[in-house]
Amino acid sequence: MLSLAIPTFLRNAASALLGQQGAVSEQARRVGCSRQTIYNDKQQVCDRLEQRDRQFEQLRAECAQLRQEKQRLLDEARLSVLIDDDALKRFAVTAQAVGVSLRQAEVLLGTLLPDDRVPDHSTMGHWTKQAGTRAGEVLAVLDPLAASLVETACIDEIFFGGSRPWWWSSRRAWRWFMGP
Numbered sequence: 001m002l003s004l005a006i007p008t009f010l011r012n013a014a015s016a017l018l019g020q021q022g023a024v025s026e027q028a029r030r031v032g033c034s035r036q037t038i039y040n041d042k043q044q045v046c047d048r049l050e051q052r053d054r055q056f057e058q059l060r061a062e063c064a065q066l067r068q069e070k071q072r073l074l075d076e077a078r079l080s081v082l083i084d085d086d087a088l089k090r091f092a093v094t095a096q097a098v099g100v101s102l103r104q105a106e107v108l109l110g111t112l113l114p115d116d117r118v119p120d121h122s123t124m125g126h127w128t129k130q131a132g133t134r135a136g137e138v139l140a141v142l143d144p145l146a147a148s149l150v151e152t153a154c155i156d157e158i159f160f161g162g163s164r165p166w167w168w169s170s171r172r173a174w175r176w177f178m179g180p
Contacts (some may be wrong), residue, residue, distance in 0.1 A: 009041040016042035040166070083113065092124035095132040 006032055016038050028035045056071035083091075088109070095105040102121035109118045119127075 010045065012038040012041035013045035017045075083117075088119055088124075089127045092119070092127045096128045097126075117121070 012027055012031065013032075015023040019027070024035050024038050028038055091109065092102070094107055095108070096102065100108070102124045105124055106118060106121045
């Protein structure tokens with residue numbers, strides 16, 4: 001069986017708070033103190049409990065405030081987009097691919113990001129050059145494999161923008177591009 005030593009001041013407070021008539025006098029005789037000491041112990045325990053209750057209320061208020069802050073941050077996070085270095089590189093390469101100049105891409109990123117996060121056009125140029133080099137390596141392998149699968153080549157569209165000269169024919173373009 002577990003036996004706990006209860007401090008005297010708690011036993012004194014309990015006798016003043018919960019005891020029947022005469023319990024305070026009995027406790028004072030048992031521990032060898034005055035009745036006023038027992039009432040003082042009771043008051044100290046009550047003060048400590050009130051202080052603890054105030055602290056709990058403060059903690060509850062702080063917890064509610066933190067929950068509101070958490071919800072606000074979650075709402076902001078739902079609306080935000082993570083723009084890390086990989087996303088910046090992807091943006092630069094895609095911008096170049098669709099015909100946006102690097103300086104224009106720099107200006108566009110400046111509308112979304114703080115100045116210290118906006119890469120300059122020379123950095124984006126390095127990124128697009130690296131991506132182009134990687135793409136070239138992949139195409140060097142894929143082009144010879146895919147050339148035999150080409151059924152229709154639109155070379156006139158590529159070289160002449162849709163208006164081919166009178167001397168150009170699709171058959172001639174096919175032979176020129178694919179060989180005899």
